[in-house]
Amino acid sequence: MHLIEARDLCYSYRNDIAALRDVNFIAGRKSRIAVIGANGAGKSTLFKHFNGILKPTSGDVLIRGEPITRKNIREVRKFVGIVFQNPDDQIFSPTVEQDVAFGPTNLGLDENTVGHRVDEALRLVGIEDLRERVPHHLSGGEKKRVAIAGVIAMEPQVMVMDEPTAGLDPQGVSDLISFVNTLPEKYGITVLLSTHHLDIVPEMADFIYVMDRGSIVGKGTVNEIFMQDDLLRRSRLEVPALPRLIRSLRAHGIDIPLGFTYEEAERAFLAAFREKP
Numbered sequence: 001m002h003l004i005e006a007r008d009l010c011y012s013y014r015n016d017i018a019a020l021r022d023v024n025f026i027a028g029r030k031s032r033i034a035v036i037g038a039n040g041a042g043k044s045t046l047f048k049h050f051n052g053i054l055k056p057t058s059g060d061v062l063i064r065g066e067p068i069t070r071k072n073i074r075e076v077r078k079f080v081g082i083v084f085q086n087p088d089d090q091i092f093s094p095t096v097e098q099d100v101a102f103g104p105t106n107l108g109l110d111e112n113t114v115g116h117r118v119d120e121a122l123r124l125v126g127i128e129d130l131r132e133r134v135p136h137h138l139s140g141g142e143k144k145r146v147a148i149a150g151v152i153a154m155e156p157q158v159m160v161m162d163e164p165t166a167g168l169d170p171q172g173v174s175d176l177i178s179f180v181n182t183l184p185e186k187y188g189i190t191v192l193l194s195t196h197h198l199d200i201v202p203e204m205a206d207f208i209y210v211m212d213r214g215s216i217v218g219k220g221t222v223n224e225i226f227m228q229d230d231l232l233r234r235s236r237l238e239v240p241a242l243p244r245l246i247r248s249l250r251a252h253g254i255d256i257p258l259g260f261t262y263e264e265a266e267r268a269f270l271a272a273f274r275e276k277p
């Protein structure tokens with residue numbers, strides 16, 4: 001049984017344009033999965049099916065093997081936490097602290113536990129100093145962090161993040177990467193994220209689904225997908241600069257290993273260019 005599964009999932013908004021076409025998708029325990037695709041590919045529409053915000057037009061979405069029903073939707077939302085693309089869709093309390101406390105309070109947890117969870121979430125996301133602020137008056141990146149903290153405080157088993165790095169500054173992006181990467185090993189959490197910024201993908205995911213115009217057009221490991229220039233170009237995406245450069249050097253006959261994350265690329269360059277003693 002998979003944590004999340006979509007089977008032949010189709011979805012049309014009211015305008016009848018097919019936003020999802022026969023999507024088959026699987027997320028297992030402790031996995032780190034990226035859904036990549038250009039604007040309008042269907043990433044947000046797919047994610048909104050994973051906690052029952054949208055219902056399939058046809059096909060199935062199964063959470064731990066069960067379809068989402070009115071009866072289990074509370075359980076599903078406890079299990080699958082979603083950080084929306086636009087934090088304004090998610091933040092509504094008068095202070096940051098109250099906002100982050102909203103989810104755990106709704107789960108019926110006692111005040112003490114809620115307090116602990118809020119402290120921990122604010123600390124993990126690095127926004128303890130924003131605690132008393134009015135969310136509405138925060139910058140875009142600050143709001144994004146509040147939205148992430150709010151989902152962390154729910155302690156979901158699956159954390160779905162729609163464009164998590166959009167609007168974050170470089171420090172914010174690298175903080176997010178290090179913190180999200182602790183989730184699968186430390187807490188057994190499965191991470192799903194969507195993005196069209198492919199640089200972050202090798203840093204944050206092991207497995208990739210490629211979407212284009214509502215369909216899954218490719219899936220595989222980072223290595224497998226990043227080798228398919230044509231697929232990415234057809235999907236209006238591009239292999240990031242570092243792996244592209246390494247592949248170009250290899251094509252020019254320079255003996256350099258492949259590398260996808262910054263660290264792998266650094267190692268590859270050192271191995272290739274460091275003067276051998």
Ligand SMILES: Nc1ncnc2c1ncn2[C@@H]1O[C@H](COP(=O)(O)OP(=O)(O)OP(=O)(O)O)[C@@H](O)[C@H]1O
Binds near residue numbers: 039042044085
């Ligand atoms: N509320 C809506 N009503 C009608 N059509 C919609 C609605 N939301 C999205 N769509 C359409 O559905 C398709 C998929 O949109 P979706 O937001 O899922 O794409 P996305 O991959 O998340 O794009 P982005 O990278 O811009 O966030 C697009 O053609 C979009 O115009």
Ligand SMILES: [Mg+2]
Binds near residue numbers: 043044045085162
């Ligand atoms: Mg989107």
